[in-house]
Amino acid sequence: MPLRCLLALAGGLVLAAAFEPVGWAWLMPVGIAALVFSVRGLGPGRAWIPSLLFGITFTYAVMEWMRAVGTDAWIAMCAMEAAFFVPLGIGLSWSMRLRAWPVWAALWWVGIETWRSGFPFSGMPFGRLAYATAGTPWADALPWLGMTGVSLLVALTGTTLAWVLLQLRAPSRAAYVAVAGLVAVTLAPALVPYPVEETGTTTVAAVQGDVPGTGLNVPAVHREVTADHVRLTRELADAVAAGEQEAPDFVVWPENSTAVDPFLDPGINAGIVAASDAIDVPIIVGGTNSDPLDDGQVLNQGIVYHPGLGGGDRYTKRHPVPYGEYIPFRGSSWMPSTYGRLTEVPRDMVRGTSLEPLRVADVLVADAICFDVAYDEGIAGQVASGAELVTVQTSNAMFSRTDQLAQQFEISRLRAQETGRWVVVAAINGISGVVRPDGTVVASVPARGQEVLVETVGLSSTLTPAVRMGVWPARLALVFLVCHTLAVLVTYRRRRRGDRPVPEAVGAR
Template sequence: MPLRCLLALVGGLVLAAAFEPVGIAWLMPPAIAALVLSVRGLAPRRAWLPSLLFGIAFVYAVMVWMRAVGTDAWIAMCALEAAFFVPLGIGLSWSLRSRAWPVLAALWWVGIETLRSGFPFSGMPFGRLAYATADTPWADAIPWVGMVGASLLVALTGTTLAWLLLQVRTPTRRAYAVVAALAVVTVAPVLVQVPVEESGTATVAAVQGDVPGTGLNVPAVHREVTANHVRLTRELADAVEAGDEPQPDFVVWPENSTAVDPFLDTEIHAGIISASDAIGVPVIVGGMSNDPLDETQVLNQGIVYEPGLGSGDRYTKRHPVPYGEYIPFRGVSWMPSSYGRLTEVPRDMVRGTSLEPLRVGGIRVADAICFDVAYDEGIAGQVARGAELVTVQTSNAMFSRTGQLAQQFEISRLRALETGRWVVVAAINGISGVVRPDGTVVASVPARGQEVLVETVGLSTTTTPAVVLGVWPGRLALVFLLVHTLTVLIAYGRRRRGTRPGSAVMEQGVST
């Protein structure tokens, strides 16, 4: 058991290195193989331990950026996420008893990955295998099978590698056939790409205004932050008038470009209106608005400001961060809502529900705010409803010195592949960028940069198979977990009943 536990710990750290900021994607299959080999031959009552150790090493390493929120938050959140590897170990133990165990084991990984990405409190999707596949053949499968399908391909590659290592002494034709089949499935999307037709073009400006001082605390300097974005937009208007920059069709400001309600704060409202009127095109502002139904709650929104008209369409963030943007069970006696940094969340953020694209100067835009980009239903749901372009508004200011920025930007790149859309990312102090539908980055601004990106992007109404599939691959993965678990438990119950004392005598009596 000690060697198994050591193998699992090393495997978890190796898997974390596949993600940014290290970003060696090809480490994923050997890491998954290490997990499988560490639990192989163990009964379910023991298999959970090496799997848990794998999860601890992986989760704490890949999400070490949570320490920016607080060491206590990092420890608590990662402990919860690592706990999901306990049922994973049990499921792998069950799967390894079947001749088709490489497939079943890969399905268990994807099922648990899907479960922890949505539960509890919206889950934590960071660390999904698909999110480390940029610039690999696995990423080319995303337009066809979505993020869940890409994770399955990576997991299947890892479980197949484990199977091959067990066959190494006696290689068979079957082993060669399995490798060939997996290679075809992985490489086929590279050769047969989803055709994406361009229906038009637009010129978009993404403003990264930066946060004064350390760059970590937006609320402390929120007026300066808004002033930066107003100034840069007005400077862009001057450059357009001088002929130095093309006239954009619209401008994107990041999340928290105003940290107060722009409809109630006259100074902030006047600044936004002046910027919109100066540039003469719509501006999507990332702002905090009071909930009109409950003043004790707040909305994190992308608000379209039309020149000369004021506010128009709005997108409300669908996945507020628990304990960062709202406190679950606030008011319950045992919930320590006044503890530590929780005091910085005086009002709960309300979750948005609409999947209707924003109308921005005649263009239908799918918007996402910060962590929204990591969830499957938001962007794809808006694209399925006619969005021609994707924008991502994000702050991430407190994570400026961590690998979280790079991890989230990689997810934005993969969303471009998934939807067949150009993606424009506006971050408050990094990383902003413009991404083609094939995932390549046209232009970007690094962390702490202060710049306006002006790029001509394509528009499209093509619907990729991944968008058509939507959230169903994840749901089917969860159904697999349930069905396999019930099958094993029913079989176990039958065996128990068949081995009860006297059961053989009873059966013999019945037969006579």
Template sequence: MPLRCLLALVGGLVLAAAFEPVGLAWLMPPAIAALIFSVRGLRPGRAWIPSLLFGITFSYAVMVWMRAVGTDAWIAMCAVEAAFFVPLGVGLSWSLRLRAWPVWTALWWVGIETWRSGFPFSGMPFGRLVYASADTPWADALPWIGTTGVSFLIALTGTTLAWLVLQVRSPSRRAYAVVGALAVVTVAPLLVPFHVEESGTTTVAAVQGNVPGTGLDVVAVHREVSANHVRMTEQLAAAVAAGEEPAPDFVVWPENSTAVDPFTDPEVGAGIVSASDAIGVPIVVGGMSNDPLDEANVLNQGIVYRPGLGSGDRYTKRHPVPYGEYIPFRGSLIPSSYGKLRLVPRDMVRGTSLEPLRVGEVRVADAICFDVAYDEGISGQVARGAQLVTVQTSNAMFSLTGQLGQQFEISRLRAQETGRWVVVAAINGISGVVRPDGHVVASIPARREGVLVETIGLSSTLTPAVRLGVWPARFSLAFLIGHTAFVLVTYRQRRRRADRSDDQSEERGTTA
């Protein structure tokens, strides 16, 4: 057991190194294989131990950026995430006893990954295998099988690698056939790329206004932040008038480009109107606004401002961050006065609409910060007619960490999944424009100010991944439930048969 535990601890760290900022994606299969070897041969009652150790090192390493919020928050959140590796260890132990166990163990990985990505309080999707797959053949499968499918493919590569190592002592034709089939499935997207038809183009400007001072606390300097975005948009308007820049069809400001309600704050509202009138095209502003149904709450929105007309369509963030943007069960679990929770005086209400924004003549799928890590929001808007994707983000708190790189990689993968151009506007990094093949056309690094003006392709083509929607994720959860129920039922049946056999033995002994 000590060697198994050591292997699991190292395997978790190796898997974390596949993600940004290290970004060695090829480490994922050997890391998954290490987990399989650490669990293989153990009964379910012990298999959870190395699996939990794997989860601890992986979770704490891949999300070490959470320390920017607070060491206590990092410890608590990653403890919850690591706990999901307990049922994973049990499920792997069950699956390793079956024929074709590489498939069943890969399904268990994806099922647990899906579970922790949605629970509790909407879960934590960071650390999904697919989110380390940029610039790999696995990512080229995204438009065909989606994020859950690609995570399964990566997990299957790792479990098959473990199976192949076990076959080294007695190689067989079956081993070569299985590995060959897996190679074909992985490389097939390269041979048969998904074709996206463009229905037109539009020119988009993304503004990264930066945050004064340390750049870590937007709220403390929120008026300067808003003024920066107004100033840079007006400078863009002057450059367009001088023929130095192409005229955009609309402009995207990041999340928290205004941290107060622009409809009740005259200074901020006037600044937005001034910028919109200067550039003469709509601006998608990332702003906070009061909840019209309850003034005690707040909405985090992408608000379309139209020159001369004011506000239009709005998108409301679907996945506010628990204990960062709202406090679950406020006052009943953790006191609202504890630590940095004092900085969350009002709860942010989650949005529910999947209707794309109408920005001029273009329909836009919007995502705000952590929204980009969840499957249903962007793909749901694309399925309803969105022609391109915008991501508005304010991750200034994490600007000295690997979180920026991880989130930007997710945005790149969303472009491949949906077959849409993606425009990322970050408050102080990383902003960028991404083609549907995941290639970054232009970007602004962290802790800088700048404006990107790019011609963007529009499309109405729906990828198979968008058509599948969240059904692959639901299937993975159904597999967890079905396999668990099967194991429990068969165990109960075996116990009953064993009890009847014991009773019969006792009756024969009494008769004798």
């Protein structure tokens, strides 16, 4: 067991190295194979131990950026995420007793990954295998398979690698066939990319205004932040008027470009209106607004400001961050809202529910706000409803000195491939950028940069298979977990009944 535990600890670190800032995606199958070897031959009563150790090193390394919130928050959140590797170890132990166990083991990985990505309190999707595939042949399968399907493909590569290594002494024909089939499935999307038809173009400006001072605390300098975005937009208008810059069809400001309700603060509202009138095109403003149904709650929204008209269509963030933007069970004795930095969350943010795209300058836009980009249903749902382009408004100022910025920008790149849409990212102080539907970055602004990107991007109405499938692959992964667990429990109960001794009297009769 000690060697298994060491292998599991090392395997978790190897898998974490596949994600930014290291970004060695080819290590993912190696990390998965290490987990398989660490639990191989163990019963479910012991297999969870090395699996848990694997999860501890993996989650604490991948989400080390959570320390920006606080060491206590990092320890608590990663402990919860690592706990999901306990049922994973049990499921791997069950799977490896079956024929074609690499398939069942890969399904268990994806099922647990899906579970922890949505539970509890919306879960934590960072660390999904698919999110480390940017720039690899695996990512080319995204429009065909979606995020869940690509995670399955990567997991299956890792479990198959473990199986092949076990076959090295006496390789069978089945091993050669399995490897050849897996290679063909992995490379086929790169050789035959999904066709995306471009139906038109539009020119978009993404404004990154930065945060004065340390760059970490937007609320403390929120008026300066808004003023900087107003100033950069008006400077863009002057450059357009002078013929020095191409005129955009609309402008995107980041999340928290105003940290107060722009409809209730006259100064902030006047600045936004002045910027919109100066550039003479709509601006998608990231604002925190009071909930009209409850004064004690707020909404994190992307608001379309039209020149001469003011506020129009709105998108409301679907996945507010627990303990960052709202406090679950606020007021309860076991989690008082006065603990630590929770005092910085005086009001709870309400989640949005609409999947209707924004209409901006006659373009249907799928919007996502910050962590929304890590969840499958929001962007895909809006694209399925007709969105021709994707915008991501994000702040992440608190994480501006961490690797969270790079990890989230990689997810934005992958969303472009999954949906077959151009993606425009506007960050408050990094990383902003424009991404093609094949995942390549056309232009970007580094962290703490202050710049306006103006790019002509393509529009499309093509629906990829991934968008058409929506969240069903993830749901099926959860159904697999339930069905396999029930099948094991039923089989175990039947065996126990069969092992019961027969009474002597009944036996004599």
